[in-house]
Amino acid sequence: MTNVTMDTSSFRSFTPREPQTGVPREPAPPTPFISFIKPQGQLYNYNRHKTHKDQPENIPKGFRDAMSVREKVYVEEQGVALENEFDNDDHRSCHWVIYASVNETISPAVLDPQTGALLRARRSTSTALPIGTIRLVPFPHEAHPRNGGIYLNGVLTNVGDPVRPRSSETVKPLQPQEIQGGSRRNSLYIRDFPTTFHNGQEPYVKLGRLAVLKEFRNKGIAGQLVRTAISWMQAHYTVFNPSPTTLGFDRLGMDVTGQLPKWRGLFCIHAQEEAVQVWERYGFQVDEKMGKWFEEGIAHVGMWLRVEVGKGGHTVA
Numbered sequence: 097m098t099n100v101t102m103d104t105s106s107f108r109s110f111t112p113r114e115p116q117t118g119v120p121r122e123p124a125p126p127t128p129f130i131s132f133i134k135p136q137g138q139l140y141n142y143n144r145h146k147t148h149k150d151q152p153e154n155i156p157k158g159f160r161d162a163m164s165v166r167e168k169v170y171v172e173e174q175g176v177a178l179e180n181e182f183d184n185d186d187h188r189s190c191h192w193v194i195y196a197s198v199n200e201t202i203s204p205a206v207l208d209p210q211t212g213a214l215l216r217a218r219r220s221t222s223t224a225l226p227i228g229t230i231r232l233v234p235f236p237h238e239a240h241p242r243n244g245g246i247y248l249n250g251v252l253t254n255v256g257d258p259v260r261p262r263s264s265e266t267v268k269p270l271q272p273q274e275i276q277g278g279s280r281r282n283s284l285y286i287r288d289f290p291t292t293f294h295n296g297q298e299p300y301v302k303l304g305r306l307a308v309l310k311e312f313r314n315k316g317i318a319g320q321l322v323r324t325a326i327s328w329m330q331a332h333y334t335v336f337n338p339s340p341t342t343l344g345f346d347r348l349g350m351d352v353t354g355q356l357p358k359w360r361g362l363f364c365i366h367a368q369e370e371a372v373q374v375w376e377r378y379g380f381q382v383d384e385k386m387g388k389w390f391e392e393g394i395a396h397v398g399m400w401l402r403v404e405v406g407k408g409g410h411t412v413a
């Protein structure tokens with residue numbers, strides 16, 4: 097887990113108030129910080145039926161912290177089934193977790209009852225509390241979701257059904273022959289239907305699982321997470337491009353550099369319909385041609401953003 101220096105200038109409510117005459121100044125709240133969790137091969141034994149507290153020891157703490165926020169927001173608040181919150185993309189994704197330092201009193205101050213003199217100072221400890229998270233999924237991806245599709249745990253279970261099931265127990269998955277598209281994860285290349293912002297082939301990365309604990313919302317936390325993830329990807333724009341050496345083309349003396357997929361600055365999100373305005377603040381645009389579908393019973397639409405690669409410093413509202 098690597099600490100990332102972050103710009104805290106937009107933590108509006110974390111700015112200490114100006115001192116007022118006769119009123120003691122509020123203590124400056126501690127500066128939140130963001131941790132970066134790189135893709136983790138060792139998540140293979142993550143138990144999706146248990147919470148982050150009951151996972152095997154080899155699951156990195158940073159990832160468990162991300163799941164603690166996702167469980168509070170998506171499972172408890174929005175009613176997503178716990179077993180569907182962790183998915184197969186978590187292994188190969190980058191995750192960021194934002195923490196706030198929270199002070200807890202261990203023992204209160206003790207005053208002399210007669211004189212009021214301080215006999216023992218208050219003892220407190222500070223804990224880093226995970227309060228927000230986001231993940232970035234590298235390409236390739238499954239085919240774009242189908243308009244009107246109903247997905248549970250990433251699997252298309254029905255199309256155009258007005259029922260919005262919330263648990264995988266309530267519906268039967270469609271048979272493979274009933275699903276158009278199939279799995280794309282094993283292919284280097286994307287071949288999808290063209291949409292308003294995607295030609296069906298260009299490699300793109302996906303941002304998602306953006307969540308901030310209720311008590312910490314409207315303080316610019318989501319903005320910090322989105323900006324951090326976008327800037328990181330802009331700076332590391334070649335990191336997911338397949339390498340001719342790893343693929344063995346170099347050994348064969350073949351020059352395939354021009355033919356391998358390369359990330360050229362395209363981000364996609366599957367946004368909850370109610371969060372569209374949040375993503376628009378960061379420059380994402382709704383893709384009308386992707387329609388609307390349901391993931392875990394929640395209406396979603398497709399949104400895209402193109403950034404310049406190799407620049408960093410994406411500006412969000």
Ligand SMILES: CC(C)(COP(=O)(O)OP(=O)(O)OC[C@H]1O[C@@H](n2cnc3c(N)ncnc32)[C@H](O)[C@@H]1OP(=O)(O)O)[C@@H](O)C(=O)NCCC(=O)NCCS
Nearest residue numbers: 306307308313314315316317318319367368370371373374
């Ligand atoms: C969406 C979410 C991540 C926003 O987190 P946040 O830290 O409160 O967001 P920020 O403070 O960075 O910015 C939010 C801005 O968008 C606005 N906003 C927040 N939620 C909004 C919503 N649902 N609809 C419209 N605007 C919204 C806020 O008013 C704020 O605007 P302001 O700066 O003008 O006051 C948080 O509300 C959340 O976790 N929601 C539940 C999970 C979710 O819906 N995730 C998105 C999945 S696509």
